[in-house]
Amino acid sequence: MPVRFEQVTYIYPGSHAADEPALADVTLEIADGEFLGVIGHTGSGKSTLIQHINGLLQPTNGRVTVDGIDLADRSARREVRRRVGLVFQYPEHQLFADTVSEDVAFGPRALGARAEGIERCVIAALERVGLDYCEVGHRSPFELSGGQMRRVAIAGVLATQPTTLVMDEPMAGLDPAGRGAMRDLLRALHQQGLTIVMVSHDMEDVAALADRVLVLRHGAVYAHGATAEVFGRHAELREIGLGAPRPARFAARLASVGLDVPGDSLTVEALADAIARVCADRGEVR
Amino acid sequence: MALGQYHKGDSVLHRMDPRFKLVIAVVYMLVIFLASDAVGLALVLAFLGIAVALSGVPARVLLSGLRPVLALVAFTFAVNLIFIRSGTLLLDAGPVSVTSGGLSTALFMATRLLALFVATALLGFTTSSVDLADGMEGLLAPLERFGVPAHELSMMLSIALRFIPILMTEKDRIMRAQSARGADFETGNVVTRMRAVLPVLTPLFMSAFRHAEDLSTAMESRCYHGKEGRTRVKVLRPEPRDWYAVGALALLFAALVTLRLGGL
Numbered sequence: 001m002p003v004r005f006e007q008v009t010y011i012y013p014g015s016h017a018a019d020e021p022a023l024a025d026v027t028l029e030i031a032d033g034e035f036l037g038v039i040g041h042t043g044s045g046k047s048t049l050i051q052h053i054n055g056l057l058q059p060t061n062g063r064v065t066v067d068g069i070d071l072a073d074r075s076a077r078r079e080v081r082r083r084v085g086l087v088f089q090y091p092e093h094q095l096f097a098d099t100v101s102e103d104v105a106f107g108p109r110a111l112g113a114r115a116e117g118i119e120r121c122v123i124a125a126l127e128r129v130g131l132d133y134c135e136v137g138h139r140s141p142f143e144l145s146g147g148q149m150r151r152v153a154i155a156g157v158l159a160t161q162p163t164t165l166v167m168d169e170p171m172a173g174l175d176p177a178g179r180g181a182m183r184d185l186l187r188a189l190h191q192q193g194l195t196i197v198m199v200s201h202d203m204e205d206v207a208a209l210a211d212r213v214l215v216l217r218h219g220a221v222y223a224h225g226a227t228a229e230v231f232g233r234h235a236e237l238r239e240i241g242l243g244a245p246r247p248a249r250f251a252a253r254l255a256s257v258g259l260d261v262p263g264d265s266l267t268v269e270a271l272a273d274a275i276a277r278v279c280a281d282r283g284e285v286r
Numbered sequence: 287m288a289l290g291q292y293h294k295g296d297s298v299l300h301r302m303d304p305r306f307k308l309v310i311a312v313v314y315m316l317v318i319f320l321a322s323d324a325v326g327l328a329l330v331l332a333f334l335g336i337a338v339a340l341s342g343v344p345a346r347v348l349l350s351g352l353r354p355v356l357a358l359v360a361f362t363f364a365v366n367l368i369f370i371r372s373g374t375l376l377l378d379a380g381p382v383s384v385t386s387g388g389l390s391t392a393l394f395m396a397t398r399l400l401a402l403f404v405a406t407a408l409l410g411f412t413t414s415s416v417d418l419a420d421g422m423e424g425l426l427a428p429l430e431r432f433g434v435p436a437h438e439l440s441m442m443l444s445i446a447l448r449f450i451p452i453l454m455t456e457k458d459r460i461m462r463a464q465s466a467r468g469a470d471f472e473t474g475n476v477v478t479r480m481r482a483v484l485p486v487l488t489p490l491f492m493s494a495f496r497h498a499e500d501l502s503t504a505m506e507s508r509c510y511h512g513k514e515g516r517t518r519v520k521v522l523r524p525e526p527r528d529w530y531a532v533g534a535l536a537l538l539f540a541a542l543v544t545l546r547l548g549g550l
Binding site (some may be wrong): 051082108156 | 489
């Protein structure tokens with residue numbers, strides 16, 4: 001179910017022609033089962049980009065297709081919204097219903113699922129985010145903890161059984177434990193076969209989860225490729241003020257003092273293994 | 287009212303004492319109704335025209351601020367045009383006919399209404415919400431003796447004005463989030479549309495409460511405790527230009543009264 005951007009340019013209505021477009025000539029493809037991390041500064045077009053994936057925004061020029069369906073087609077947009085789940089930043093702020101199960105059921109009901117199917121969807125969706133239907137289903141979403149509320153909101157999107165999940169800063173405002181749990185959740189969802197697009201400010205999160213990375217700058221694609229490859233370009237990333245994940249930077253510094261650690265160590269674990277290997281080769285560690 | 291759409295500028299109108307501006311705007315709106323003939327209306331419009339010219343607000347901006355009320359003006363014009371029958375018949379198209387009396391009344395009414403809206407918009411465009419709240423507080427201050435909480439009222443006004451754009455952005459965000467979940471705000475009959483509002487309204491209220499809580503914490507942590515002992519950066523003091531404006535309005539008033547009496 002690939003998502004395809006073909007020379008997409010987007011200019012916010014009301015902005016002047018002289019202003020920079022929010023997206024400038026973006027062409028890219030997101031393959032099925034991919035985990036794409038999107039990074040870039042505030043205002044680089046990340047949020048604008050992801051809102052194109054399910055037709056909330058229409059390109060000023062160019063076109064966006066999902067599984068070959070052109071999003072310019074109004075009648076097809078509904079179907080695409082079912083296939084592409086979009087989780088906004090602080091999704092818990094969109095909760096509204098009296099009970100958790102009511103809220104999670106909102107999506108499938110709005111998209112016209114049948115009553116008996118809905119409950120099954122709700123149970124399954126809550127389970128996928130690690131919440132128990134019997135335990136929280138009847139409670140008010142507003143009495144839950146922040147992390148749980150976010151899970152409920154994500155379940156509300158998963159309930160429509162999308163094949164692609166787009167998330168804007170899913171870790172924002174979470175404590176370290178919540179962060180770790182969210183990483184595990186995203187990894188699990190990806191392993192279940194979901195295509196995931198994640199916007200993040202945190203290079204470590206992107207390095208730990210994504211298999212491909214897209215760097216946006218002033219609305220244009222600055223870099224797009226495999227995670228190790230993109231983060232391997234430290235100098236360029238530093239130049240535009242983004243910086244690579246800490247382990248990658250550490251590896252680069254080791255390399256500069258003559259310790260030949262491969263530059264594709266993006267997580268602490270991978271770096272530790274790489275250092276151990278190098279040391280073993282030198283015979284310093286038995 | 288077209289408030290909260292301040293157009294930044296440094297004109298005479300922008301610099302006027304907001305207390306004077308508020309009073310003059312309100313009195314002017316009443317004075318408009320003194321005009322009973324074309325000459326009176328021309329004087330009213332001339333006063334407004336000078337104010338617009340002095341404000342330096344571009345016509346384009348002013349017009350865009352008036353767009354929401356133009357329909358009302360057009361409606362007033364149409365109703366008067368069709369239902370008032372006096373004078374000579376100008377156009378007869380079966381059930382609808384236009385008379386000269388109808389045409390002149392329609393023009394008169396529509397112009398008067400437009401003047402009313404332009405005056406309001408001009409006040410909004412040339413007065414920042416801070417100035418507006420200060421002006422209101424200054425005008426209400428004498429009533430504090432009778433227990434009117436002038437400072438609190440003006441603080442409420444300025445906070446309310448400040449939060450309009452924030453809540454608008456929030457509403458957009460929530461609507462987008464819910465439509466990403468399949469909510470449909472565009473189709474359906476009245477009942478389904480009303481129900482579609484609920485998933486937006488509840489989170490919007492939650493967010494308003496959240497903002498209110500954050501704001502009160504922020505204010506308290508900066509030792510805000512109401513009016514007592516509070517001094518101002520900008521002390522309101524009438525300048526000659528404020529009295530000139532009052533004089534101009536008095537002249538307009540006198541001219542219109544003379545016209546009316548003379549007309550008798």
